[in-house]
Amino acid sequence: MEVALRTLELTVRGRLDGLLQGNHLGLVPGPGTEPGEARIYQPGDDVRRMDWAVTARMSEPHIRQTVADRELETWAAMDLSASLDFGSGACDKRELAVAALAAVMFLTSGGGNRIGAVVDNGTGQRRLPARGGAGHGRALLKQVAETPHAPEGTRGDLAALLESLRRPPRRRGLAVVISDFLGPTDWQRALRGLGARHSLLAIEVVDPRDIELPDVGTVLLSDPETGKQREVHTTPVLRKEFAAAAAAHREEVAGVLRRAGCAHLVLRTDSDWIADVVRFVVARKRGWSGGTA
Numbered sequence: 001m002e003v004a005l006r007t008l009e010l011t012v013r014g015r016l017d018g019l020l021q022g023n024h025l026g027l028v029p030g031p032g033t034e035p036g037e038a039r040i041y042q043p044g045d046d047v048r049r050m051d052w053a054v055t056a057r058m059s060e061p062h063i064r065q066t067v068a069d070r071e072l073e074t075w076a077a078m079d080l081s082a083s084l085d086f087g088s089g090a091c092d093k094r095e096l097a098v099a100a101l102a103a104v105m106f107l108t109s110g111g112g113n114r115i116g117a118v119v120d121n122g123t124g125q126r127r128l129p130a131r132g133g134a135g136h137g138r139a140l141l142k143q144v145a146e147t148p149h150a151p152e153g154t155r156g157d158l159a160a161l162l163e164s165l166r167r168p169p170r171r172r173g174l175a176v177v178i179s180d181f182l183g184p185t186d187w188q189r190a191l192r193g194l195g196a197r198h199s200l201l202a203i204e205v206v207d208p209r210d211i212e213l214p215d216v217g218t219v220l221l222s223d224p225e226t227g228k229q230r231e232v233h234t235t236p237v238l239r240k241e242f243a244a245a246a247a248a249h250r251e252e253v254a255g256v257l258r259r260a261g262c263a264h265l266v267l268r269t270d271s272d273w274i275a276d277v278v279r280f281v282v283a284r285k286r287g288w289s290g291g292t293a
Contacts (some may be wrong), residue, residue: 081156
């Protein structure tokens with residue numbers, strides 16, 4: 001485990017080093033908490049940032065811009081339920097979830113920034129306090145990676161995991177949700193509540209078998225969170241219906257995240273996930289600075 005985590009750290013640092021140059025706003029651009037200059041309201045602006053005093057004085061709607069805090073506190077909600085104990089690509093979804101956390105840690109480290117995590121494998125939550133420093137980061141990553149696998153038939157509760165980041169209330173910061181987001185979207189209310197105080201980033205971990213069935217004839221399908229199994233024959237019609245249902249679910253998830261104001265990064269077990277992280281960060285930085293893609 002120590003060797004694997006050290007290799008992961010070197011891989012992430014080697015390919016992401018210098019990407020942000022110390023500016024954590026590049027990961028998830030968004031408002032800070034310190035008041036800044038007022039400017040004219042533009043369609044799409046958050047009405048909660050309306051500066052009514054300036055609006056009344058100028059007879060034109062204005063919003064109050066904010067400046068990001070100099071220190072960032074990041075909390076990660078790590079969904080390690082049984083559905084992540086699977087992978088048909090270069091790694092399984094759980095390994096990719098841990099790798100995603102490593103990327104977030106590196107991209108938000110330095111300058112007094114802190115990171116903590118709440119981990120749930122379906123059998124109970126474990127809270128790892130937010131601290132700074134490379135030593136804490138390595139220890140936190142190791143503790144998350146060593147989280148026991150849940151017994152088959154154990155259902156995760158993403159809504160409860162998100163609620164655990166809301167209470168007790170914490171200083172404004174970044175909340176990162178790492179999950180495969182399979183199952184009902186009954187967590188959307190908790191996510192919206194979390195977004196009322198924090199910037200949000202959702203990292204969706206996807207395996208090709210979440211999206212489509214292979215053409216392999218008869219196959220035994222298993223739901224690790226219920227323990228139910230079913231033998232099916234992967235006919236063209238079944239494969240088409242499965243793909244359509246999977247696409248509809250992913251679109252529903254994307255819509256919920258979008259309405260909550262949540263940045264959305266998709267990582268796949270069969271792709272170069274670090275390259276996907278780089279593209280995401282570069283796009284966010286360009287969007288925040290007003291550049292074009």
